Amino acid sequence: MEIDVLIETWPLIRPFRITGHVYEDIEVVVVMLRDGEHVGRGEAAGVDYLGETPRQIFEQVAALRETFARGIDRTALQSILPPGGARNALDCALWDIESSQKGFPAWHRAGVETPLPRITTWTIGAEAPDAVHERAQSYADALALKLKLTGDGLDAERIRALRSARPDVWLGVDGNQGFSRASLEALMPVLVEQRVALFEQPLPMTCDQDLDTLYSPIPLAADESVQDLSSIERLSPAYSIINIKLDKCGGLTEALAMVEATRARGMGVMVGNMLGTSLAMAPAFIVGQFCDVVDLDGPVLLRNDRAPGAVFDKGTIFCPDGLWGGTQMARQPLDHHN
Known part of the structure; x- marks a missing residue:
């Protein structure tokens, strides 16, 4: 699989205050996996209070391009990367591309009979x-x-x-x-x-x-x-x-x-x-x-x-199947509207 990775900035409606920080926008890392026919997508913001930054996540993901080119699954990913944003984005992208490849939505493979609001x-x-x-x-x-x-x-x-x-x-x-x-x-x-x-x-x-x-x-x-x-x-x-x-x-x-x-x-x-x-x-x-x-x-x-x-x-x-985790038939392209 090939990896595409990018950093996006999304403005908030208004400043958002928590203990020790005020957010005016957020940066997220988006990962796309491609096998020629199918695409899998994942997004991560990282854990800022542990020192993670979008740039670090980007670099962790980019460093695995050769590994993914040789082939990898979700089980192997758990031992390659520690918990955090990079593994999150890649793990979710693998769930997404597997749904398309196998024709079963992610919720079905996760053991959910029917997802409900x-x-x-x-x-x-x-x-x-x-x-x-x-x-x-x-x-x-x-x-x-x-x-x-x-x-x-x-x-x-x-x-x-x-x-x-x-x-x-x-x-x-x-x-x-x-x-x-x-x-x-x-x-x-x-x-x-x-x-x-x-x-x-x-x-x-x-x-x-x-x-x-x-x-x-x-x-x-x-x-x-x-x-x-x-x-x-x-x-x-x-x-x-x-x-x-x-x-x-x-x-x-x-x-x-x-x-x-x-x-x-x-x-x-x-x-x-x-x-x-x-x-x-x-x-x-x-x-x-x-x-x-x-x-x-x-x-x-x-x-x-x-x-x-x-x-x-x-x-x-x-969250409908066309957003993420659906089969190829259910999937719709994602627009970036920030």
């Missing part, structure tokens, strides 16, 4: 409380909202502002490692009062031991603290859910193995994203068929998306 969270950045209120009202179709928190002293007001705008919605919050145990405990009464259903990654991943003896009436989800399959066993017992992201674990192949391993431990499963276009959401949507919480709203935050793209309707996401 899934409720997805729509994410609101850590803005001023009045802006949070306005944004929550503007997401009128959303059935689930996720609010970014920073530990900066305004989080209680942000949560109350969102809840006042949408008293009916499922609400999760994401600390992105911005809290200490003390600040988390101080915010807990507000979380309970405002019916927060999930708190994602409150503490830095190096401080998980501070959660070991914590009683939390709000379920805690591990994000930065769980990267791949090998990290599940090291998690603090305070976590009851893990957030699987394909950029972290290195693709759909490992993500499906993580679902199985997490369920075996009696834990819940969430699928998320590192921002991206619908091309990145489509393989994660397959993982979402097995998950308790789905957070795949990346394209909603973009000024434009690919065409065809994921379908966001009445608070749900659905």
Whole structure:
């Protein structure tokens, strides 16, 4: 197979603030595999908090051109590259081209009987409380909202502002490692009062031991603290859910193995994203068929998306076969509209 790889920039509708960073656009790496007749595509943004950059991902992929020219499958790829963006893009491209070659959609080979639309969270950045209120009202179709928190002293007001705008919605919050145990405990009464259903990654991943003896009436989800399959066993017992992201674990192949391993431990499963276009959401949507919480709203935050793209309707996401992972008959060419 031949490899084509490029870096694309996609502007956001508005600046997006999380702990320690404000995004105005995103860069993604797109990989295309060709065998002469069939094409497979994959997209990765990488894991920025681990130091990954699109340029590094590009170079990792480009370095494997000769390896792919000799022939490689998804099993071999797992031992050639570590978890991360490069393996994610290549793994998803291999799933995609296999669907075309074998005439079976990716969801079928992943063990999904029939893919169904899934409720997805729509994410609101850590803005001023009045802006949070306005944004929550503007997401009128959303059935689930996720609010970014920073530990900066305004989080209680942000949560109350969102809840006042949408008293009916499922609400999760994401600390992105911005809290200490003390600040988390101080915010807990507000979380309970405002019916927060999930708190994602409150503490830095190096401080998980501070959660070991914590009683939390709000379920805690591990994000930065769980990267791949090998990290599940090291998690603090305070976590009851893990957030699987394909950029972290290195693709759909490992993500499906993580679902199985997490369920075996009696834990819940969430699928998320590192921002991206619908091309990145489509393989994660397959993982979402097995998950308790789905957070795949990346394209909603973009000024434009690919065409065809994921379908966001009445608070749900659905990824058609023509976007990614379909047979040759179902496939449509992807346009780049950034």
